[in-house]
Amino acid sequence: MANFQLSDAFLEAIQTLIGAEKDKKLRQKLNDLHYADIAEIIEALTAEEALYVIKLLDSEKTADALAEVDEDLREKILKQLSAKEIAEEVEELDTDDAADIIGELPSERQEKVLSQIEDTAHEKDIRELLRYKENTAGSLMAKELVKVHEDLSVLKCVNAMRKQAAEVTRVHSIYVVNEDNQLLGRLSLKDLLTANSRAVVKDICIPKVDHVHVDEDVEEVAKVMSKYDLEAIPVVNDKKQLLGRITIDDIVDVIKEEADKDYQLAAGISNDVEADDSIIELTRARLPWLFLGLLGGLGSVFILKDFETVMNKPELRSLFFYTPLIAAMAGNVGVQSSAIIVQGLANDIVKGSLLERLFKEVGLSLINGFFLSLVLIGFGQIMGQAFILSLTVAIAMMGVIVMAALIGTFVPIILDKRGIDPAIATGPFITTANDIFGIFLFFFFAQIILGF
Amino acid sequence: MANFQLSDAFLEAIQTLIGAEKDKKLRQKLNDLHYADIAEIIEALTAEEALYVIKLLDSEKTADALAEVDEDLREKILKQLSAKEIAEEVEELDTDDAADIIGELPSERQEKVLSQIEDTAHEKDIRELLRYKENTAGSLMAKELVKVHEDLSVLKCVNAMRKQAAEVTRVHSIYVVNEDNQLLGRLSLKDLLTANSRAVVKDICIPKVDHVHVDEDVEEVAKVMSKYDLEAIPVVNDKKQLLGRITIDDIVDVIKEEADKDYQLAAGISNDVEADDSIIELTRARLPWLFLGLLGGLGSVFILKDFETVMNKPELRSLFFYTPLIAAMAGNVGVQSSAIIVQGLANDIVKGSLLERLFKEVGLSLINGFFLSLVLIGFGQIMGQAFILSLTVAIAMMGVIVMAALIGTFVPIILDKRGIDPAIATGPFITTANDIFGIFLFFFFAQIILGF
Numbered sequence: 001m002a003n004f005q006l007s008d009a010f011l012e013a014i015q016t017l018i019g020a021e022k023d024k025k026l027r028q029k030l031n032d033l034h035y036a037d038i039a040e041i042i043e044a045l046t047a048e049e050a051l052y053v054i055k056l057l058d059s060e061k062t063a064d065a066l067a068e069v070d071e072d073l074r075e076k077i078l079k080q081l082s083a084k085e086i087a088e089e090v091e092e093l094d095t096d097d098a099a100d101i102i103g104e105l106p107s108e109r110q111e112k113v114l115s116q117i118e119d120t121a122h123e124k125d126i127r128e129l130l131r132y133k134e135n136t137a138g139s140l141m142a143k144e145l146v147k148v149h150e151d152l153s154v155l156k157c158v159n160a161m162r163k164q165a166a167e168v169t170r171v172h173s174i175y176v177v178n179e180d181n182q183l184l185g186r187l188s189l190k191d192l193l194t195a196n197s198r199a200v201v202k203d204i205c206i207p208k209v210d211h212v213h214v215d216e217d218v219e220e221v222a223k224v225m226s227k228y229d230l231e232a233i234p235v236v237n238d239k240k241q242l243l244g245r246i247t248i249d250d251i252v253d254v255i256k257e258e259a260d261k262d263y264q265l266a267a268g269i270s271n272d273v274e275a276d277d278s279i280i281e282l283t284r285a286r287l288p289w290l291f292l293g294l295l296g297g298l299g300s301v302f303i304l305k306d307f308e309t310v311m312n313k314p315e316l317r318s319l320f321f322y323t324p325l326i327a328a329m330a331g332n333v334g335v336q337s338s339a340i341i342v343q344g345l346a347n348d349i350v351k352g353s354l355l356e357r358l359f360k361e362v363g364l365s366l367i368n369g370f371f372l373s374l375v376l377i378g379f380g381q382i383m384g385q386a387f388i389l390s391l392t393v394a395i396a397m398m399g400v401i402v403m404a405a406l407i408g409t410f411v412p413i414i415l416d417k418r419g420i421d422p423a424i425a426t427g428p429f430i431t432t433a434n435d436i437f438g439i440f441l442f443f444f445f446a447q448i449i450l451g452f
Numbered sequence: 453m454a455n456f457q458l459s460d461a462f463l464e465a466i467q468t469l470i471g472a473e474k475d476k477k478l479r480q481k482l483n484d485l486h487y488a489d490i491a492e493i494i495e496a497l498t499a500e501e502a503l504y505v506i507k508l509l510d511s512e513k514t515a516d517a518l519a520e521v522d523e524d525l526r527e528k529i530l531k532q533l534s535a536k537e538i539a540e541e542v543e544e545l546d547t548d549d550a551a552d553i554i555g556e557l558p559s560e561r562q563e564k565v566l567s568q569i570e571d572t573a574h575e576k577d578i579r580e581l582l583r584y585k586e587n588t589a590g591s592l593m594a595k596e597l598v599k600v601h602e603d604l605s606v607l608k609c610v611n612a613m614r615k616q617a618a619e620v621t622r623v624h625s626i627y628v629v630n631e632d633n634q635l636l637g638r639l640s641l642k643d644l645l646t647a648n649s650r651a652v653v654k655d656i657c658i659p660k661v662d663h664v665h666v667d668e669d670v671e672e673v674a675k676v677m678s679k680y681d682l683e684a685i686p687v688v689n690d691k692k693q694l695l696g697r698i699t700i701d702d703i704v705d706v707i708k709e710e711a712d713k714d715y716q717l718a719a720g721i722s723n724d725v726e727a728d729d730s731i732i733e734l735t736r737a738r739l740p741w742l743f744l745g746l747l748g749g750l751g752s753v754f755i756l757k758d759f760e761t762v763m764n765k766p767e768l769r770s771l772f773f774y775t776p777l778i779a780a781m782a783g784n785v786g787v788q789s790s791a792i793i794v795q796g797l798a799n800d801i802v803k804g805s806l807l808e809r810l811f812k813e814v815g816l817s818l819i820n821g822f823f824l825s826l827v828l829i830g831f832g833q834i835m836g837q838a839f840i841l842s843l844t845v846a847i848a849m850m851g852v853i854v855m856a857a858l859i860g861t862f863v864p865i866i867l868d869k870r871g872i873d874p875a876i877a878t879g880p881f882i883t884t885a886n887d888i889f890g891i892f893l894f895f896f897f898a899q900i901i902l903g904f
Binding site for chain 1: 486488614641646678679680681683700701703704705707708711712714715716718719720721725726727728731734735738739741742743745746748749750752753756757760763769770772773774775776777778779780781783784785787788790791792793795796799812815816819820823824827828831878879880883884887891
């Protein structure tokens with residue numbers, strides 16, 4: 001691969017040059033790099049060194065790098081820049097990235113930066129984007145796009161496009177609009193390359209064009225774009241007026257963030273944190289779920305206390321030795337079931353009635369439970385444990401597995417139907433609930449069978 | 453959104469038409485739909501109905517739909533089609549999709565289908581793609597691309613492109629090669645639109661072009677493409693000869709599959725399963741991990757048995773009530789730590805030395821453990837439990853939390869250094885290990901403090 005790999009030696013060389021303030025050599029070393037590589041270098045530097053590099057290089061180079069770096073680092077750097085300096089960086093960015101960066105600033109600073117932007121059209125576009133709510137198509141789109149009027153000749157169209165294309169980083173589609181800026185269709189570059197030059201835009205316009213409403217949820221946009229393999233999608237308002245477009249690279253980020261969030265929720269981590277965040281941020285993300293787990297654990301202390309008298313019967317004491325096993329099985333089964341359902345809901349592949357699903361989960365649990373019970377009874381026999389005790393533990397475990405699977409399956413479905421993100425149901429939430437229920441059910445079954 | 457939404461009514465209408473064999477009406481209803489929508493409809497039908505639709509519609513329409521549907525369903529449909537029929541479908545597909553479908557067939561059928569493909573160039577390309585190993589750039593790339601010779605004039609270039617473009621679904625980049633088919637650079641459509649028509653390709657060629665080696669791992673390709681926001685990347689061999697190109701829509705699928713796999717591993721599910729897979733498939737994916745959990749649980753039975761005599765001392769019996777709590781905390785902390793590290797490793801953001809990370813995790817655990825201990829001691833006081841017992845449980849819990857965090861952090865790092873996918877370390881693996889260690893440590897600490 002001909003791609004840049006940040007080596008320790010290269011990084012050290014950069015740091016030495018910064019320390020010695022050898023600006024010319026620094027520029028030489030950095031100017032030919034891709035902005036994504038510069039972003040990588042900046043992230044490896046201290047905040048002060050990063051600031052030095054940002055101030056040294058042209059905005060043309062650093063603006064995109066700044067848009068790429070970690071939000072925490074960007075905040076530190078922007079604090080050290082004047083409103084004028086931030087405006088210069090923002091001027092180099094597409095409107096979507098520009099709005100993202102300005103949106104992160106404290107609101108009084110936002111106004112200062114916006115008023116320093118020299119290109120008033122750019123400023124107006126950014127102001128518009130800042131108005132859209134987070135996680136809507138509007139918040140993700142860029143204003144930069146190529147559009148042509150339906151009545152234009154193909155020749156004039158190419159000229160109009162040339163002008164516009166100079167402003168747009170990448171031309172995906174050429175959108176066709178009428179005099180009210182309503183989206184009528186699109187042109188493919190391919191068709192344009194092969195069109196008769198006397199033709200009019202209308203003639204080669206493809207009237208079918210996928211589009212999303214400006215208030216649409218970004219996850220929905222991601223689904224549409226990946227279902228139809230789109231690389232860009234136009235965004236319209238209620239009147240079907242063309243407002244902007246969303247490109248696939250932004251969607252890739254949405255998909256990744258969504259996956260990371262679900263994974264973290266499943267692991268009991270709230271907030272978006274990374275391995276290199278501060279201890280305080282990491283504590284805030286992790287402590288609440290551990291606290292929930294602790295409450296669950298204290299709940300099981302209560303339940304077990306209720307059965308304390310069982311300890312007076314030496315032949316039944318072993319029941320207590322099985323409590324961690326029961327809790328673990330309940331937790332594991334619950335997480336498995338909920339993870340499959342959460343994924344299924346996310347990909348729209350949970351079909352069939354609730355009753356069918358119920359039968360399936362019960363069937364699955366009975367098969368799994370049966371095999372595991374055999375192992376458990378075998379273990380009891382080897383250990384010289386009373387058969388009735390092994391059988392009791394095995395039966396109780398089957399019951400717990402069925403119950404855990406049902407909770408794991410239906411909690412996410414119910415949450416989803418109520419419009420709550422079902423991903424929250426995986427992880428500690430399900431584990432904790434299942435721990436308590438599991439232990440309770442276990443002793444409940446044992447009590448019935450053994451009659452204590 | 454102007455997109456197709458599959459309604460129950462529409463589906464029923466389709467099923468009725470299939471039942472009554474009203475081919476003409478069926479064609480009317482389906483022919484205008486996007487292939488992704490047809491795929492969605494096919495997935496909602498029974499396998500027989502799906503087969504009926506596939507046979508009814510033109511290959512032009514169904515080939516892409518067939519490439520989109522779930523692998524299990526495709527297998528069922530392909531079994532019912534003759535080699536000739538499959539070859540007709542495959543003929544309509546780009547080489548990458550064609551190779552994917554043929555690769556899924558039993559090897560003796562592959563040969564039969566390949567020999568029925570009429571376009572010999574297409575057949576040769578597919579045969580080449582079938583040779584690349586799974587999860588390499590070669591297995592993901594398509595042979596379809598637009599390339600021009602460096603010495604061509606811009607005018608001739610446009611003509612050459614027109615011809616090639618007719619064969620390529622989407623033109624991303626125009627690659628420039630020499631007479632040995634070695635990749636020299638690329639042309640941007642934008643530059644081509646604005647170029648002087650007397651210029652030669654060489655003049656407007658952008659020599660810097662990201663590319664990947666044909667044996668590169670697909671995850672690595674995904675990283676490069678998303679880092680540099682690429683929509684297509686050319687694939688080359690050792691001699692830098694242009695072999696094919698990978699497009700971003702395939703990468704989106706790779707990213708999603710990767711995320712799903714990690715999520716399932718964290719939840720204790722091996723193999724790639726979906727909510728709607730058969731009970732047997734789901735059992736095979738889930739039982740092994742449950743078995744592992746069971747073994748862990750049996751391990752803790754052993755440990756607890758060792759401390760059975762503690763039950764003879766009524767004032768210490770409560771220790772047993774806390775075992776599920778201890779096991780749960782150990783499991784939760786371990787999963788949190790490992791999930792953060794696994795994500796960090798995947799995104800290359802785990803920096804600093806192992807020693808720094810060790811200090812950070814211990815610090816984090818002590819903070820979390822301290823708060824949770826306070827709650828635990830408060831609970832003990834309210835319950836009228838001996839203070840020394842509460843204190844013992846609290847101290848032991850702190851020890852268990854620190855241990856669990858360290859295991860959760862370092863197991864993935866060690867696995868990663870040895871080239872094993874660290875994602876396997878999250879989920880049941882960590883939970884089970886931590887359950888056993890946690891319970892052992894808990895009684896070990898209690899024994900030291902309380903001296904039983």
